[in-house]
Structures are given as structure tokens and as C-alpha cells.
Amino acid sequence: MPLKPFLIQDFELKGRLITLLGLGRFGGGVAAVRYLAAQGAQITVIDGKDEASLTDSLQQLESLSQVKYQLGSETHELPKTDLLVVNPAIPPCHPLLKNAEELQIPVTSEMELFWQLNPARVIGVTGSNGKSTTTAMIHAIMQASGARCWLGGNIGISLLPVVDQIQPDDWVILELSSFQLEALNRIQASPQIGVVTNFSPNHLDWHQTVEHYRESKQTIFRWQTQNDFSILNADEGELQNWSAAGKVVRYGAAPDTQLDLLIKGEAFELTKQNYTILPHLNVPGMHNRMNAAAAIAACTCASVEVAAIQVGLKNFEGLPHRLQFVGEFLERRFYNDSLATTPESAICALDAFKDCPIILLAGGSDKKVDLTDFATQILKHSKATALMGETGPVLSELMYNLKERSDVNSSTVISPQQTSFEAAFDWAIRQSGPGDVILLSPGCASYGWFSSFVERGERFVKLFFELNARMRDSTE
The missing domain is CATH 3.40.1190.10 (Mur-like, catalytic domain)
Known part of the structure; x- marks a missing residue:
């Protein structure tokens, strides 16, 4: 039995009990709660993340008295509700979606x-x-x-x-x-x-x-x-x-x-x-x-x-975190491509700098996609690569196996598994020389070390400016 769609023209929101599954940290959940509250609904927010992880989103909703929260634990049964609003990140197999399907509770999303x-x-x-x-x-x-x-x-x-x-x-x-x-x-x-x-x-x-x-x-x-x-x-x-x-x-x-x-x-x-x-x-x-x-x-x-x-x-200047030029330090150019959360995006970034020596920061959480082509292109285009996160060992094994093949000729330096983003950044700096591009283009999602690609990109930019500050301090 498919999920029951929600058609807004057939449903009076005022006074209804509505459950939002997955508040999230990117604004869609907050926007949905604020809209529903403005229509007079009574809302229960369910999220497996705890209050500390959702601080920014919760602060935007603190003035809404008609919102209750169930945070930090998993539940398999919906509270009494007339409508379920689902964050896009909630997978189809989530037990509360199965529960809504069984009860024929209509389901919708912010979009x-x-x-x-x-x-x-x-x-x-x-x-x-x-x-x-x-x-x-x-x-x-x-x-x-x-x-x-x-x-x-x-x-x-x-x-x-x-x-x-x-x-x-x-x-x-x-x-x-x-x-x-x-x-x-x-x-x-x-x-x-x-x-x-x-x-x-x-x-x-x-x-x-x-x-x-x-x-x-x-x-x-x-x-x-x-x-x-x-x-x-x-x-x-x-x-x-x-x-x-x-x-x-x-x-x-x-x-x-x-x-x-x-x-x-x-x-x-x-x-x-x-x-x-x-x-x-x-x-x-x-x-x-x-x-x-x-x-x-x-x-x-x-x-x-x-x-x-x-x-x-x-006039288009590009997006933050998408091949964003951060700055230059000791004749090394730094680019933030944290939005490259797929191997294909990162391969495009490598190709964009194919005429330059590239020091790459790659890896992240595992989305269960094949990384073989990515590993091949890293060996083809990068001077050195710092391997990060859950997919770091996977990329390392792929790259070393590819290096053993007679048709692969690569001098790429492959890092040990990095224990933190800061360690990966420092390793990349040590491998670099004048004229190099230091490129954050992970080819993988950010989860595990970061809440989002935005946080990952902002950390890269912060580390770059701290690098400049250290240099200024050492010369004063």
C-alpha cells in the first residue's frame, strides 16, 4: 500500500495534530514548522538527533508555544496525528513511514x-x-x-x-x-x-x-x-x-x-x-x-x-563551496570544493586543474557508490592526496591496487588514513610546493566528521586564514 498523499485543498490545517519527522539543520524543517504553526496547527517534532545537535534550528522555533519535541531517541510509533511531514533526508524504509502507511495517515514534505x-x-x-x-x-x-x-x-x-x-x-x-x-x-x-x-x-x-x-x-x-x-x-x-x-x-x-x-x-x-x-x-x-x-x-x-x-x-561568480577560490599562500592556491559530494563532481574538479600540480583532500562518509573511477583519476591528476573519513581506507586500497597494474603509471603520494580534518589539511600543506593547487574536493558526503558539506567547507576556509595568521605572527 503506497503512502497516502496530502492535498492541501482538501485539508483544514487549523487545530490539526501534525507530526514533523526530521527537523534537520538546513532550514526546510524549520520553515515547515513555522508555516504549519501560522496556520494554527499543533505540532510534534521528532528527530533522532539530540537538542545540542539541533541548537540553531531550535532557536528559530523557541517562540512557538504550540510545538512539542521528541529528540535524541528513535521511536517506531507515531503519536496521535492527522498528518506526517517528512524531511527529505528520511529514507523510505524509516519505521515511522511504515507506520503512517499502515494507518493511512497522509504524508507530505516542505517541498x-x-x-x-x-x-x-x-x-x-x-x-x-x-x-x-x-x-x-x-x-x-x-x-x-x-x-x-x-x-x-x-x-x-x-x-x-x-x-x-x-x-x-x-x-x-x-x-x-x-x-x-x-x-x-x-x-x-x-x-x-x-x-x-x-x-x-x-x-x-x-x-x-x-x-x-x-x-x-x-x-x-x-x-x-x-x-x-x-x-x-x-x-x-x-x-x-x-x-x-x-x-x-x-x-x-x-x-x-x-x-x-x-x-x-x-x-x-x-x-x-x-x-x-x-x-x-x-x-x-x-x-x-x-x-x-x-x-x-x-x-x-x-x-x-x-x-x-x-x-x-x-557576472556569475560561482557558489560557495563549489570550486571557490579561497586565497593564495606562499604561491599555493587554495580551492574549496566541499560541495563535490560525488566522485563525478570531484573528477570534474581534478580535470579543471589538470594543468597544475594538485594536492587533494578526498574522502568522507560512504554512500555505497563505486569509487574506482575516482581513485583512477586521483592517481592520474594529483601530486599527493590526503585520505579522510569512512571512505579513506577504501580509496587507499583502490589506489594501491591500481598502482600495481602495469598500465597505471603514477607518482601520486598517498597519505596514511588521516585522523582529523586538521591533520589532513596539515599533511596537504607539507606535501605542497610553490605553484601547487591545494584542493578540497572530497567526492564523498561529509557526515561523520561534519554535519554538512557547508561546515566542512567553512572549516577548510578557516584553516586557510589561520595559516595566514600564523605566518603574519611569525614575521612580526
Whole structure:
């Protein structure tokens, strides 16, 4: 029996008992609680993390008297409730979801609530890699065009608190994770313009199978109409077999040169004669040119003029934690790519600096994906690699095994397993020389050592500035 979807038009929230499962630390849970409280609901928040771990989120809710909490322990039975609101990180196998299914209690999420209340047109972006940057590029272009637009979703911004300010003629640009799309499938929702940057196995600790991960991602097109747009990366073989109800638009590298990107689709065809000239980008790497091509395709479908596309991309400075230039120290350049939580993202980062000696910080928590290609590219591109976290030993074994093969010639220095992030950072400094790039691009999630990729990236930046401070102190 499937989970019962929640349709907001059929449900009066005032006075209802509502349970929120997973408050989290990224704002979506807080936004959902505040919205539900404003509607007059009585709310119980359940989270396996303790109060100390959720301090920032709890402080934002301390003025709400109608909220009760069950924190720091696991429970297998729901309290008496009329509705269950689920954080995207809660896996489908969670016992309270099974409980809701048995009791036929309707289930929703922050994204489903927003979607049903949002009056505006939506550009949605998903993919295993590149979705955050592509989403931000689209938003930058839409801003340059003068359109009234809103940025949110998995990029870390909940739009639920401002949904009453959004107008029908606005554009909402959402980064959509597989978790959020799985939820949107319950209410049969897809964006008017959907973008898929690429596809590779990811989050298998949550989805359990590649098939379930794929089905969740395909929600971005599943409920479109024939008047909507389905934008796909033509260079991704997997995506060529995806079905779409909307007008299919494909973007990719032109056959004659990687620097001349083409976009072709049933709705329009952009060729060398009328294609927007891709401006110089402030973010490095061929993968970012592909992200820009996806953004151009989406904005062209939204009838944005060429001049605005050029201005928006030219002014785009990149995202924090995504190939973010932190600074230079003793002729070494430091880049924070903590948002690279998949092997494919980290491989793109290595490729972006392929002409430079790279000292890499890699590894983290295990999402049960194959790291062989990542290990191969580390050996190919890095001068030295500091191995961290749960996947550190896995990467180490893979790299040493690959080094023993006759077809692999690598002088990469492989660190012992690092016991802390600070130790990994210091080891990387010791291996570096003038002209090197010191790159945090872990290729794995942050959990275990950090609460999020944001905390991990901020720690890297903090250590860099402490390094500079130590140098100043030693010369005074």
C-alpha cells in the first residue's frame, strides 16, 4: 500500500495534530514548522538527533508555544496525528513511514507544501552533479533579464516562508534532489521547465537500488504536459532513453569542438549562426561550460533574450563551496570544493586543474557508490592526496591496487588514513610546493566528521586564514 498523499485543498490545517519527522539543520524543517504553526496547527517534532545537535534550528522555533519535541531517541510509533511531514533526508524504509502507511495517515514534505501553494512558473534542475551551479546560473540570468524570480530548493533555501509574496508571473528556480522529487511524485508534480544535467548512481544508501534512484529523478519530467520543456544533456548516454511528455531540448558539446556548444530541440534550434556566444566564465572547467549550456537552454525556453543570458553568465561568480577560490599562500592556491559530494563532481574538479600540480583532500562518509573511477583519476591528476573519513581506507586500497597494474603509471603520494580534518589539511600543506593547487574536493558526503558539506567547507576556509595568521605572527 503506497503512502497516502496530502492535498492541501482538501485539508483544514487549523487545530490539526501534525507530526514533523526530521527537523534537520538546513532550514526546510524549520520553515515547515513555522508555516504549519501560522496556520494554527499543533505540532510534534521528532528527530533522532539530540537538542545540542539541533541548537540553531531550535532557536528559530523557541517562540512557538504550540510545538512539542521528541529528540535524541528513535521511536517506531507515531503519536496521535492527522498528518506526517517528512524531511527529505528520511529514507523510505524509516519505521515511522511504515507506520503512517499502515494507518493511512497522509504524508507530505516542505517541498510538497510549497509546490501546492506556489502560483508561479517553475524551472526545476536535477542531476547527479552540477545541479546547484546550473540552478544558480539560471537564477543569475533571470535576474539579469529583469524578471521577478525566486531561488530555492535543495540549494539550501526554503521558499515556503515567502510563498505568499510570489506572484503568478514570477519565475521560481528550484534545485531538486532525488529525495525531493520522490516526494513530488506523490502529488504528481513536475516543473514547466525541467533540466537534467547528468545521471550516475548516487545516494544508494537512501534509495537502495539504482532503479529507485532513477525513478525518483525521472519525476522531473513524469507529470509534464506537452506544452512544457524537458531539457537533457545530449552527451549523457543514460539520458537518451528517458521519456518526457514535454518538448524535448538537448544540449551538449558540438562534434567539431568542445568549446562551441550547441542546443537543439523540437522547440527551437540554436546553431553557430544564432547561438548565444558563451562569455568568459568566472568558474573554471569544461563541466561549468556544460552547466552554462544547460542554463542557456532553460532560459531560452523561458523566452529570455540573448543579451540577458550573456550578462547573467558573465557576472556569475560561482557558489560557495563549489570550486571557490579561497586565497593564495606562499604561491599555493587554495580551492574549496566541499560541495563535490560525488566522485563525478570531484573528477570534474581534478580535470579543471589538470594543468597544475594538485594536492587533494578526498574522502568522507560512504554512500555505497563505486569509487574506482575516482581513485583512477586521483592517481592520474594529483601530486599527493590526503585520505579522510569512512571512505579513506577504501580509496587507499583502490589506489594501491591500481598502482600495481602495469598500465597505471603514477607518482601520486598517498597519505596514511588521516585522523582529523586538521591533520589532513596539515599533511596537504607539507606535501605542497610553490605553484601547487591545494584542493578540497572530497567526492564523498561529509557526515561523520561534519554535519554538512557547508561546515566542512567553512572549516577548510578557516584553516586557510589561520595559516595566514600564523605566518603574519611569525614575521612580526
